[in-house]
Amino acid sequence: MHGKLHRLITQAVANRLKLPEPIVPFLCEGSEAPDRFADYETKMYVTRSGRVRTRKVRVKHHGTPFRVIKRTALKARHLLLKAEDAPARSEANWFNKLLKHTREDLQERGSYLAGRVLHYLQDNVIIGPSVDKLAHDKLERECANIDPASCIEKTKLKRLVCKKEVYKEIESVKTHNDPLEVMKRAIEHSYSVGSSIFSPSEAPPDLNKLGNEVYRNLKDKGKLILFYSAILLLVPIILLITTSSVILSFLTLLPSTILAAHGFVVARSRNINTVLRATQRMPRWIIYVCVGSFLTDIFLGGVGASICILLVILFYFLFLRSPAWKRIKDEIDWFKWVLQPTRDSI
Numbered sequence: 629m630h631g632k633l634h635r636l637i638t639q640a641v642a643n644r645l646k647l648p649e650p651i652v653p654f655l656c657e658g659s660e661a662p663d664r665f666a667d668y669e670t671k672m673y674v675t676r677s678g679r680v681r682t683r684k685v686r687v688k689h690h691g692t693p694f695r696v697i698k699r700t701a702l703k704a705r706h707l708l709l710k711a712e713d714a715p716a717r718s719e720a721n722w723f724n725k726l727l728k729h730t731r732e733d734l735q736e737r738g739s740y741l742a743g744r745v746l747h748y749l750q751d752n753v754i755i756g757p758s759v760d761k762l763a764h765d766k767l768e769r770e771c772a773n774i775d776p777a778s779c780i781e782k783t784k785l786k787r788l789v790c791k792k793e794v795y796k797e798i799e800s801v802k803t804h805n806d807p808l809e810v811m812k813r814a815i816e817h818s819y820s821v822g823s824s825i826f827s828p829s830e831a832p833p834d835l836n837k838l839g840n841e842v843y844r845n846l847k848d849k850g851k852l853i854l855f856y857s858a859i860l861l862l863v864p865i866i867l868l869i870t871t872s873s874v875i876l877s878f879l880t881l882l883p884s885t886i887l888a889a890h891g892f893v894v895a896r897s898r899n900i901n902t903v904l905r906a907t908q909r910m911p912r913w914i915i916y917v918c919v920g921s922f923l924t925d926i927f928l929g930g931v932g933a934s935i936c937i938l939l940v941i942l943f944y945f946l947f948l949r950s951p952a953w954k955r956i957k958d959e960i961d962w963f964k965w966v967l968q969p970t971r972d973s974i
């Protein structure tokens with residue numbers, strides 16, 4: 629799609645979403661940008677001599693991998709959430725201004741990234757030139773004659789809220805052959821994903837209630853989590869002292885230390901957002917502990933590190949298996965969570 633068309637579609641969507649005027653130019657700028665300032669990904673490959681090397685590859689348009697679009701959407705949302713806590717430009721000190729950490733700067737960067745997301749979604753509804761150049765060029769020419777501002781009036785639009793819904797929408801994007809259908813789908817996907825990225829920061833009431841349930845459950849188990857975190861620190865240290873390979877022992881020690889640090893934060897912090905975000909990061913470190921311990925056992929022999937595997941699996945089942953957690957675990961970093969008073973504290 630041509631830059632001008634990306635801008636027109638994004639402008640029409642921004643008008644429909646009633647986005648604040650100051651951020652719209654940045655959103656539109658972002659929707660044109662990927663053709664001039666491409667995104668790159670690092671890919672690994674094996675040379676003829678069997679060496680593993682990495683190279684930077686330009687992210688493909690018209691068939692952009694879903695993971696790139698999701699990652700960019702999440703970054704945009706994070707910047708917009710951060711903007712709410714940052715000082716306004718007029719009140720910020722020189723240091724925040726220097727680091728571009730003012731509310732306006734973060735909103736502008738978040739909107740620009742959201743624009744890039746819309747560009748990829750809009751491109752992905754048209755067949756790529758590398759697949760069929762003739763069909764691609766013909767569709768682009770025909771689409772250029774359709775006015776997005778009037779087409780949006782005839783398009784069924786739906787607002788999304790949760791991150792899960794946004795990811796599902798991104799995965800549902802596919803190519804179309806009819807120019808009007810292409811335009812309608814480009815508008816529809818842009819509107820849906822944009823509506824969630826720019827939606828209010830606070831978690832919807834039903835999710836927030838579950839978030840509070842999880843928070844209180846973790847607080848009730850605070851002492852037990854502290855105890856487990858201390859053991860998670862101790863076992864790999866003992867392993868490090870008693871085994872011959874320092875490097876291999878670190879494979880277990882490093883992730884279990886980070887997991888234990890998250891455990892301490894969850895047990896001690898009184899901030900619901902800090903607690904839920906630390907909990908969200910835990911499963912990743914549990915996997916790293918398991919992989920590290922497994923490798924340590926394979927290369928060093930013995931079953932010392934397996935104790936860590938048992939520990940973290942137990943940790944997982946004790947603290948990260950509630951039905952409420954399952955419902956909200958993928959939504960934690962998409963929202964801000966508000967601590968509600970308990971019945972006892974009213």
Ligand SMILES: [Zn+2]
Nearest residue numbers: 629663689751
């Ligand atoms: Zn493009």
